[in-house]
Amino acid sequence: MNDVAVLVVDDDFMVARVNRGLVERVAGFTVVGEAHTGANALAAADRLRPDLVLLDVYLPDMSGLEVLRRLRERPGPAVDVLAVTAARDVGTIRAAMRGGVVHYLIKPFSPEALWERLDRYRQLDQRLSTSPEIGQAEVDRMFGGGRGGPLPKGLTEQTRDLVAKALGDCGGDLSATECGELVGLSRVSARRYLEHLVDSGSALVRLRYGATGRPERRYRPAAPQASPTARQPRAEKPTG
Missing domain, CATH: 3.40.50.2300 (Response regulator)
Incomplete structure (x- = not known):
C-alpha cells in the first residue's frame, strides 16, 4: 500500500x-x-x-x-x-x-x-x-470509543496500548514498577495507565499483603468472557 x-x-x-x-x-x-x-x-x-x-x-x-x-x-x-x-x-x-x-x-x-x-x-x-464493511466494535475503536474508554489528561492511546499489551503478555499479574520496567515508564506513570485500565474494565487489581509495609497493588487483564454489565471489584481481598 x-x-x-x-x-x-x-x-x-x-x-x-x-x-x-x-x-x-x-x-x-x-x-x-x-x-x-x-x-x-x-x-x-x-x-x-x-x-x-x-x-x-x-x-x-x-x-x-x-x-x-x-x-x-x-x-x-x-x-x-x-x-x-x-x-x-x-x-x-x-x-x-x-x-x-x-x-x-x-x-x-x-x-x-x-x-x-x-x-x-x-x-x-x-x-x-x-474491507467492504466492518462491525460496530471496530468502528468504535477507530473513532476512539473502544474498550479503553476516554483517556485522562496526559495519557496517550499509544502508551495505553503498550501497557495493556504488557499486561496481557505477562501470563499473570504485574505491579506498577514491573509494568513500568517492561514498557519504559516511571512507576507513577505506569500506575496511572494501569488504574485507567481498571476503571474502564480492561484490567483487575488485587492487593498483595506482605509481612510489613503497605500492600502492593497487582494488576492483571480482565477475563475476556466477563460481561460488560457485570462490574468487577476494584480490589480482591486476600484469602487466608
Whole structure:
C-alpha cells in the first residue's frame, strides 16, 4: 500500500518544518509539500493531490476554516484534514468538526500526540481500503470509543496500548514498577495507565499483603468472557 501523502500548512515556517519532521518520522507517511498561506495551501492541494492535510487555522490571508470549506467544495479526489492549531475556542472547534476534520490537535502538543493521531488515521485508512464493511466494535475503536474508554489528561492511546499489551503478555499479574520496567515508564506513570485500565474494565487489581509495609497493588487483564454489565471489584481481598 502506498504511503499517505501529507501536505503541511502553517503560517510559521519553523513550525511547518518541525511538523514536517515529525510526520516523516512515522512509517507510512510522506510529506509532499508545505504551504504558509491559505491560497498557497489550496494551490498545493490541487497540484500535489495529498491524502491528508495538516492544517493550521491561523493563516495570514484567510482562515484555515475557509481553506477547509474550499477543499470540501473542489472537484476531484477527496482530501482528509487534520487540524493542527492554537485555536481553542469552541466556535472554531465546532466549525472544524462540522467541516469534517479527522482530528483536532491543539498547540502546543507533544510529538507523541501527533504520532498517535497519525497512527490512528493510518489504521483507519488501511482498514477502510481493504474491507467492504466492518462491525460496530471496530468502528468504535477507530473513532476512539473502544474498550479503553476516554483517556485522562496526559495519557496517550499509544502508551495505553503498550501497557495493556504488557499486561496481557505477562501470563499473570504485574505491579506498577514491573509494568513500568517492561514498557519504559516511571512507576507513577505506569500506575496511572494501569488504574485507567481498571476503571474502564480492561484490567483487575488485587492487593498483595506482605509481612510489613503497605500492600502492593497487582494488576492483571480482565477475563475476556466477563460481561460488560457485570462490574468487577476494584480490589480482591486476600484469602487466608
